[in-house]
Amino acid sequence: MSVSTSPHMFKVDRQAVIKQLGPDNLKECLRRMLLIRNFELRAEAAYQQGKIGGFFHAYIGQEAIQTAAVQALGPNNWYATSYRTHALALLLGATPEELMAELFGKATGNAKGRGGSMHFFTERLLGGFGIVTGQVPIATGAAFTIKYKGIKDEVSICFLGDGAVPQGAFHESLNLAALWDLPCIYVIENNKWGMGTAVERAVSVPYLAEDKAPGYNMKGYTFDGMDFFTCYGGFDHLFHEVLETERPVLVEVITERFKGHSISDPGLYRSKDTLKQVMQRDPIIIMQNALIEAGIITVEEIKALDKSLRESVLAAIDFADKSPWPDPQNLEEDVFAP
Amino acid sequence: MSNGKQVVELREALRQAIDEEMERNPNVFVMGEEVGEYNGAYKVTKGLLDKWGPKRIVDTPISELGFAGLCIGAAMTGLRPIVEFMSFNFSFVAADQLISNAIKMHYMSGNRFSVPIVFRGPNGAAAQVSSQHSHCVEAIYGNLPGWIILAPSNSYDAKGLLKSAIRENNPVLFLESELSYGDKMEIPMGEYLVPIGKARIVQEGQDITIISHSRMVNVCKEVVKELAKSGIKAELIDLRTIKPLDIATIAASVKKTNHAVLVEEGHIFAGIAAEVAFQIMESCFDYLDAPIERVGQRETPMPYSRVLEQETLPNVNRILKAVYKSLHQV
Numbered sequence: 001m002s003v004s005t006s007p008h009m010f011k012v013d014r015q016a017v018i019k020q021l022g023p024d025n026l027k028e029c030l031r032r033m034l035l036i037r038n039f040e041l042r043a044e045a046a047y048q049q050g051k052i053g054g055f056f057h058a059y060i061g062q063e064a065i066q067t068a069a070v071q072a073l074g075p076n077n078w079y080a081t082s083y084r085t086h087a088l089a090l091l092l093g094a095t096p097e098e099l100m101a102e103l104f105g106k107a108t109g110n111a112k113g114r115g116g117s118m119h120f121f122t123e124r125l126l127g128g129f130g131i132v133t134g135q136v137p138i139a140t141g142a143a144f145t146i147k148y149k150g151i152k153d154e155v156s157i158c159f160l161g162d163g164a165v166p167q168g169a170f171h172e173s174l175n176l177a178a179l180w181d182l183p184c185i186y187v188i189e190n191n192k193w194g195m196g197t198a199v200e201r202a203v204s205v206p207y208l209a210e211d212k213a214p215g216y217n218m219k220g221y222t223f224d225g226m227d228f229f230t231c232y233g234g235f236d237h238l239f240h241e242v243l244e245t246e247r248p249v250l251v252e253v254i255t256e257r258f259k260g261h262s263i264s265d266p267g268l269y270r271s272k273d274t275l276k277q278v279m280q281r282d283p284i285i286i287m288q289n290a291l292i293e294a295g296i297i298t299v300e301e302i303k304a305l306d307k308s309l310r311e312s313v314l315a316a317i318d319f320a321d322k323s324p325w326p327d328p329q330n331l332e333e334d335v336f337a338p
Numbered sequence: 339m340s341n342g343k344q345v346v347e348l349r350e351a352l353r354q355a356i357d358e359e360m361e362r363n364p365n366v367f368v369m370g371e372e373v374g375e376y377n378g379a380y381k382v383t384k385g386l387l388d389k390w391g392p393k394r395i396v397d398t399p400i401s402e403l404g405f406a407g408l409c410i411g412a413a414m415t416g417l418r419p420i421v422e423f424m425s426f427n428f429s430f431v432a433a434d435q436l437i438s439n440a441i442k443m444h445y446m447s448g449n450r451f452s453v454p455i456v457f458r459g460p461n462g463a464a465a466q467v468s469s470q471h472s473h474c475v476e477a478i479y480g481n482l483p484g485w486i487i488l489a490p491s492n493s494y495d496a497k498g499l500l501k502s503a504i505r506e507n508n509p510v511l512f513l514e515s516e517l518s519y520g521d522k523m524e525i526p527m528g529e530y531l532v533p534i535g536k537a538r539i540v541q542e543g544q545d546i547t548i549i550s551h552s553r554m555v556n557v558c559k560e561v562v563k564e565l566a567k568s569g570i571k572a573e574l575i576d577l578r579t580i581k582p583l584d585i586a587t588i589a590a591s592v593k594k595t596n597h598a599v600l601v602e603e604g605h606i607f608a609g610i611a612a613e614v615a616f617q618i619m620e621s622c623f624d625y626l627d628a629p630i631e632r633v634g635q636r637e638t639p640m641p642y643s644r645v646l647e648q649e650t651l652p653n654v655n656r657i658l659k660a661v662y663k664s665l666h667q668v
Contacts, residue, residue, distance in 0.1 A: 078415060111448035121447045126414055131438045137404050138439060141411020148367070148393065148417060169434070172404025179399070335483050337444045337452035337507040 007207045007222035007252070012233030014290065021071070021232070023296045029071055029228060030291060030302075033063040033284050035309050036087045039096055042313045043086070043103055047263055051321070052103045055130075056117045059087040061258035064283035065189055065223075066091055066159065068231030073157060073239050075124055078142035080135040081159040083118035085128030088159065092122040096316035106323035112334075113326040132194075133167035136160055136186070140173040143182035143248070155242045157185040163194025165203050165212070177248040178216040184248040185238050189225065191257040196269040209252035218250050225255030226281045229290065256281070342527045349382045349519040351493035352458075355500035356383065356420060358529060360390055363418060366504060369396040369405055370422030370459075379424045380460060380519050406432035406457070410440045413455040420504060423459035426475045426513065440509040441484025456503045458512035461489070462553065462603045463640060465517065466647055472640035474604030476551075476580050479511055481608070486534060487580040489513040491555035493523035495578050498532025506534065513580075515553040537584035539591070543571035546597035546661055549588060549614060551577040554603050554652060561657045572661065580610055588614065589621040596627040597664045601652055606634040631660035 018026065040058045047056055059066075062084075070079075070091040081088045089099055094110055102109030103117055110120050119128040126142060129135035139158030146154050164170055165188060177184045188208045192199050205211035213220025219241075223234040231253065238249055256278045260267040267275070291297045297305075346354070360366045372379045374387040374397040387395040398405045402423065409419035423429050429436060436457065444452045463472040476487055486508055490496040496514070503510040540555065541562050550558045555576045562572045573591050577584065592598050598618055600611035611632035618630060636650045 080411075109448070111446060111450070114448055115446050119446050121450045123450075126411065126451065127443075127447065129439070131434055134407075134434060134438055137407020137435055138411035138414065140404070141408040141413070142415045144408055144412045145415040145417050148412070169403050169407060172401040173408070175399065176401060176404050176408060334449050335445050336486075337449070337454075 007210055007254075010221050010223050010230060010234045010237070012230045014229040017229040017233050018290075018294050018296075025071065026291055026296055029067050030284075030287050030297070031305060031309070032067050032091055033228070033287060034306055035096070035313070036063045036067070036090055037284060038306070038309045038313045039090060039099070039316070040086055042310070042317060043100065044263060046103070046317055052117070053105070054116050055083065056103075056263040057084040057261065058257070058259040058263070059084050061279070061283065062189055062191060062225060062255045063087060064228040064231050064287065065187070065225045065253050065255060068228050069157060069187065069235045072232050072235035073155065077124065077154050078126060078139065078146070078156040079124055080126040080139040080142070080156070081128060082132065082135060082161055082164070083128060083130045084161070085118060085120045089120035089122060089125055089128070092125045094120060094122050096313055097319040100313075100316040100320040101323045104320040104323070105325070106320055107326040108319070108323040133160060133164040133169040136164065136169050136173040140177050140182060140184055143177060143184035144180070146183055147181070147246070153243065155183045155185055155239060157187065159187045159189055161194065162188055162190040162192065162199045162208060163197075163202065164188070165208055174216045174218065174248070174250065178218050181246050182248055183242050183246055185242055186248065186250045188250070188252045189255055190252050191255050193257070193261065193270070195261040196265070198269075207252065209250040213250040216250070218248055221249065221251040223251060223253045225253035226283045226286060228283060228287045343524050344527050345522055345524050346493050347519065348493045348496050348514070348521045348523070349380060351497035351523075351525060352382045352500055352514070353384060353386065355497045355504070357386060357389070359501055359504040360394060365416065366418045366420065367394040367396060368420045368422060369398055369409055371398055371400060371424045373397060373422050378422070380516060382519070383422065402428045402432040403435060407435035407439065409455055410435055410443075410453055413453045414443065414451045418454050418504065420456045420458060423457060425471055426459050426461040427471050427473050429457065429475060436479070436509075437482060441482055444508070445484070452507050453509050454507045456500070456506075456510045456512050458500070459514060460516040460519075461513035462515055463517070463647070463651060466642055466644055467640075468642040469639040474602070474635070475511070476513060477604050477609045480581050480610065480613070484509060485581055486510045487513065488534065488578065489552040489580055490578055491518070491552055491576050493521065494525045495532050495538070495576075497525060498530050499534065499578065501529075502531050502534050513552060518553050518556070532578070535579045535582050535584055537587040538576045538578055539587065540574040540576050541572065543573035544595055545571045546599060546664060547573045547575060547588070547591040547595045548599050548601060548657070548661070549575045549577065550601040551580060551610070552603065554601050557652065557654060558601055558657065560654050561661065564654065564658060565661060570661070570665070583614065583617060585617045585621060588618060592618050592622045593625045596625055598626070598630045599657065599660045599664055600630065600632040601657055602632075602634045603652060604635055605637065606632060607637070609634050628664045628666065631664045633657050633660050
């Protein structure tokens with residue numbers, strides 16, 4: 001066996017990140033994480049009230065990862081993710097109003113009420129993809145475009161779950177990206193479960209990036225996904241490495257989802273004790289404590305911030321509620337681009 | 339070559355279309371297995387690597403799912419890929435990307451992203467390539483909204499339609515036939531386009547309408563000649579575009595002839611003929627003097643033996659029988 005016996009957790013000096021980002025950026029990152037959390041909690045409640053239908057996959061527990069990635073890379077790159085897409089859309093500038101309206105299936109929604117929870121988009125977010133691993137070739141294609149057009153200051157970044165690793169599209173995409181030197185960052189958010197199947201029962205090697213990457217002649221990294229600072233430092237490093245080497249990289253970010261696979265999943269495969277233990281490392285609490293400790297924010301300020309975000313999400317729900325339904329007369333419009 | 343005309347094989351007509359569109363738009367590129375150094379499994383891309391280089395004529399490993407999806411991503415981000423499937427049978431390996439992403443994206447994204455992409459390659463039977471290499475995919479994919487499906491039967495249409503396809507802002511399935519790549523035809527030297535969505539009347543007639551597409555049009559031409567010997571004047575329509583279907587041209591013909599026989603190389607059940615027949619029923623019900631007849635591949639996987647292969651595919655005799663049945667001359 002040549003698999004890694006332990007992951008080499010990417011080390012980041014928290015103080016250096018605090019210094020690098022400064023108080024305003026850090027507060028903004030905390031605000032975004034709290035916005036994501038508030039958005040999803042309120043949306044879940046709206047779902048339970050029957051305002052939202054279909055599939056609904058919460059990102060709760062994983063907020064540090066994409067918040068850090070967007071902060072490190074900036075919005076002017078190509079982004080793609082799985083069906084767990086609420087956070088990335090918010091981070092890339094979609095408003096809570098348009099996203100909530102999309103969840104409500106309203107005409108004012110992010111995708112005109114046609115996409116729903118799994119299919120959010122922004123100018124640089126290629127989607128929310130509903131089929132596991134469906135976004136991985138797409139993000140690889142965005143990296144192909146970057147290279148084709150000779151753009152030197154952009155990358156493509158693709159988020160996927162641990163459940164996507166056994167899929168064929170993962171293998172084919174990574175092989176092509178490595179073969180053709182495409183600037184793509186593949187981020188496996190390992191939340192330990194592909195629906196109700198534990199990752200150990202799905203993938204034949206223990207360390208998803210470090211064990212897999214060498215097979216594609218790529219570098220593999222492992223980040224602690226619960227710690228914003230590690231994620232920021234890690235993505236900052238990867239961004240510059242990919243721009244410099246013009247080569248793809250593979251990173252596993254070890255995280256936890258605090259909710260079920262989807263809203264309809266009671267999570268019976270995971271004991272209450274395990275979940276309780278897992279939730280001790282809440283990425284938002286870790287971030288808050290660090291910022292309090294650094295004297296960047298106070299408990300009172302956090303409470304006020306959280307309250308204002310809750311209110312803005314409630315306003316988004318109100319907006320969604322009051323928005324018009326899509327006009328059934330327009331049902332068949334836009335199947336084709338003009 | 340004279341008077342601005344040239345006689346070209348169908349593969350050369352396709353090559354010219356690709357070459358001209360690559361010249362016209364730097365974002366057009368070709369990707370597929372053996373398209374470059376091998377010069378194309380069927381030589382459609384012959385010489386293009388030498389002319390355009392490996393950036394725009396991209397050889398791939400055997401990874402249809404990967405490179406089809408990659409090209410959809412490239413199309414979403416500003417390029418205009420032409421994906422060659424060495425055979426459309428291999429598109430099944432890429433079906434998730436074609437079905438879940440290419441044709442859903444514009445609608446599903448609330449018009450934010452479009453997918454200007456052409457998937458092209460040989461479709462249907464070749465010569466004794468057996469069960470797994472002989473599928474007709476038009477009915478399988480045609481069931482789904484979002485596709486433009488083109489299936490030319492000759493060099494003129496192949497070139498003009500492919501150029502239109504490459505300029506199209508939506509996913510196109512461009513279905514060729516391996517057995518037709520060597521067919522020669524005189525076409526203009528200069529640039530021309532064939533519009534998407536227009537069928538062509540190959541032969542005018544007033545007794546019966548025969549409707550087909552792709553290679554089967556040539557088989558139907560033989561049928562028309564046979565029928566002429568016994569004084570039956572058949573009108574032959576080449577669909578050229580399967581989706582969107584040019585029902586106006588079809589209906590005008592059936593209203594004139596009052597009889598229709600539909601011929602496709604693929605299978606009958608939920609086939610293209612089933613759709614065309616239904617649309618004829620919708621627009622020509624009162625004009626039909628006989629039930630619509632259809633001839634397609636019989637309900638078997640494609641057998642290897644030449645004898646069995648001929649038996650399962652539509653052929654002149656089976657089509658003639660269908661015509662006579664329609665005309666109550668059985």
